[in-house]
Amino acid sequence: MKKILIVDDDAELRMSLSEILKGAGYLTDEAASGNEAITKIFSEDFDIALLDLMMPGMNGIEALKEIRMIGPKPKAIMITAFATIDNAVDAIKKGASDYISKPFKMDELLTTIRRVLEEASFESSIKKLDIEHTMISLSNPIRRNIMRMLNTMPGMRLMEICRELGIEEHTKVVFHMKMLKESGIIEQDKEKAYSLTKEGEKAMDFLKALDNYL
Amino acid sequence: MKKILIVDDDAELRMSLSEILKGAGYLTDEAASGNEAITKIFSEDFDIALLDLMMPGMNGIEALKEIRMIGPKPKAIMITAFATIDNAVDAIKKGASDYISKPFKMDELLTTIRRVLEEASFESSIKKLDIEHTMISLSNPIRRNIMRMLNTMPGMRLMEICRELGIEEHTKVVFHMKMLKESGIIEQDKEKAYSLTKEGEKAMDFLKALDNYL
DNA sequence: CGATTATGTGAACAAGAATTGACAGGTAAG
DNA sequence: CTTACCTGTCAATTCTTGTTCACATAATCG
Numbered sequence: 001m002k003k004i005l006i007v008d009d010d011a012e013l014r015m016s017l018s019e020i021l022k023g024a025g026y027l028t029d030e031a032a033s034g035n036e037a038i039t040k041i042f043s044e045d046f047d048i049a050l051l052d053l054m055m056p057g058m059n060g061i062e063a064l065k066e067i068r069m070i071g072p073k074p075k076a077i078m079i080t081a082f083a084t085i086d087n088a089v090d091a092i093k094k095g096a097s098d099y100i101s102k103p104f105k106m107d108e109l110l111t112t113i114r115r116v117l118e119e120a121s122f123e124s125s126i127k128k129l130d131i132e133h134t135m136i137s138l139s140n141p142i143r144r145n146i147m148r149m150l151n152t153m154p155g156m157r158l159m160e161i162c163r164e165l166g167i168e169e170h171t172k173v174v175f176h177m178k179m180l181k182e183s184g185i186i187e188q189d190k191e192k193a194y195s196l197t198k199e200g201e202k203a204m205d206f207l208k209a210l211d212n213y214l
Numbered sequence: 215m216k217k218i219l220i221v222d223d224d225a226e227l228r229m230s231l232s233e234i235l236k237g238a239g240y241l242t243d244e245a246a247s248g249n250e251a252i253t254k255i256f257s258e259d260f261d262i263a264l265l266d267l268m269m270p271g272m273n274g275i276e277a278l279k280e281i282r283m284i285g286p287k288p289k290a291i292m293i294t295a296f297a298t299i300d301n302a303v304d305a306i307k308k309g310a311s312d313y314i315s316k317p318f319k320m321d322e323l324l325t326t327i328r329r330v331l332e333e334a335s336f337e338s339s340i341k342k343l344d345i346e347h348t349m350i351s352l353s354n355p356i357r358r359n360i361m362r363m364l365n366t367m368p369g370m371r372l373m374e375i376c377r378e379l380g381i382e383e384h385t386k387v388v389f390h391m392k393m394l395k396e397s398g399i400i401e402q403d404k405e406k407a408y409s410l411t412k413e414g415e416k417a418m419d420f421l422k423a424l425d426n427y428l
Numbered sequence: 429c430g431a432t433t434a435t436g437t438g439a440a441c442a443a444g445a446a447t448t449g450a451c452a453g454g455t456a457a458g
Numbered sequence: 459c460t461t462a463c464c465t466g467t468c469a470a471t472t473c474t475t476g477t478t479c480a481c482a483t484a485a486t487c488g
Contacts, residue, residue: 131424131425132355134424135352135353135358135424136353136475138349138352138353139349139350139352139353140475140476141346142476144345144349157434157435158434158435158436159433159434159435169477169478169479170434170435170436171436171437171477171478171479172476172477172478174435174436174437175475175476175477176476178436179475192434192435206420206423206424209420209423210345210348210349210420211345350445354445354446356446371464371465372464372465372466373463373464373465383447383448383449384464384465384466385447385448385449385466385467386446386447386448388465388466388467389445389446389447390446392466393445406464406465
């Protein structure tokens with residue numbers, strides 16, 4: 001069940017939106033101001049925030065900025081009575097997922113919500129895949145050692161790595177190099193020299209952190 | 215073959231120490247100052263650093279501090295002509311592994327070096343085991359989810375976890391719980407309720423870090 | 429050139445991790 | 459007491475990972 005936070009200073013509008021969204025199968029909560037919204041988002045997990053652009057006190061854009069400081073959730077849909085291209089562009093740049101202008105048909109809003117939710121679930125499945133890859137690579141001691149070596153001595157070649165690891169059968173190392181390549185953790189240049197990718201460096205940070213904490 | 219870095223401003227002393235240590239089967243390198251030592255340690259891996267406490271410029275204690283900023287390696291043995299308890303205590307607090315006062319017999323030094331090396335290899339084998347365990351636990355998505363759940367809702371019991379995960383066969387979950395328990399990541403109270411251990415919380419931090427970096 | 433070293437593929441096999449099903453002791457409720 | 463449910467063990471099986479071997483193709487060196 002997806003949770004939607006409705007942020008608007010107009011209590012009536014909040015109520016009617018809430019009714020309709022509940023009817024469409026969503027859980028809803030309301031906030032009358034940007035500040036209230038941020039407090040709620042801090043303590044509770046929402047999938048979507050409907051943000052009115054024009055509110056007394058903290059306006060929608062400012063609220064959005066604060067929300068993005070907290071984390072990637074919730075996705076934001078901006079709503080405004082005075083739509084301008086500039087406003088829209090600005091909102092999207094600041095991390096809003098979509099932008100709707102009043103007056104809007106309920107259908108329109110529901111469609112937008114569905115689309116945004118779908119995008120979000122797609123994103124998060126991508127993310128999961130990535131973690132999966134990274135973890136699988138990190139889960140093997142040989143691969144961890146290879147990563148450590150490439151971290152301190154980038155540009156090593158296959159046989160050097162074998163010797164350094166004290167592994168006779170080079171094919172074993174080939175196997176692990178392949179996995180690391182497929183996970184996008186290492187890469188090879190035309191000279192066959194291996195080094196960490198950007199992703200690999202991130203993963204190394206993770207490894208180092210683990211190493212240090214003991 | 216273990217590598218020892220000799221840090222002392224007295225060139226003759228360095229030479230003679232180096233000769234003797236080479237004779238005892240160690241690889242050696244020399245640095246005439248704290249700064250030189252740090253540069254070498256940055257680019258090369260040493261197992262032990264012999265640090266003179268009294269040196270012009272950066273003294274031994276200061277050098278030690280810098281070295282510890284780099285990482286756990288190398289282990290440091292402090293050497294001084296003017297031994298005081300305060301100095302010794304201070305050195306050990308700052309991360310030195312041992313403390314010898316001049317004049318010392320060569321035997322004494324060699325024994326100390328052997329002991330420090332042994333301690334270090336013991337430490338690192340412990341560490342490897344731990345990482346191994348943690349990694350294996352983290353490498354499975356079901357276990358990661360269990361950890362996430364126990365992080366937000368500690369005290370859950372087996373069947374609750376099964377239902378939350380949508381897993382029918384409870385024995386499957388039992389299996390993963392067992393692994394997590396053996397890795398020291400979760401624990402169980404008399405009421406059979408599960409929760410994260412201290413270790414488990416650390417591991418969670420890493421998971422969160424990974425989640426965030428995407 | 430011929431020999432050696434480096435890099436890699438693919439299939440077969442071994443080892444380890446994960447799943448499943450049969451069973452069993454404990455507790456709580458009716 | 460009986461029934462239902464929770465918690466778990468154990469062994470059998472299947473699925474994944476990792477290792478090894480036989481072979482292939484450059485590149486390099488003397």
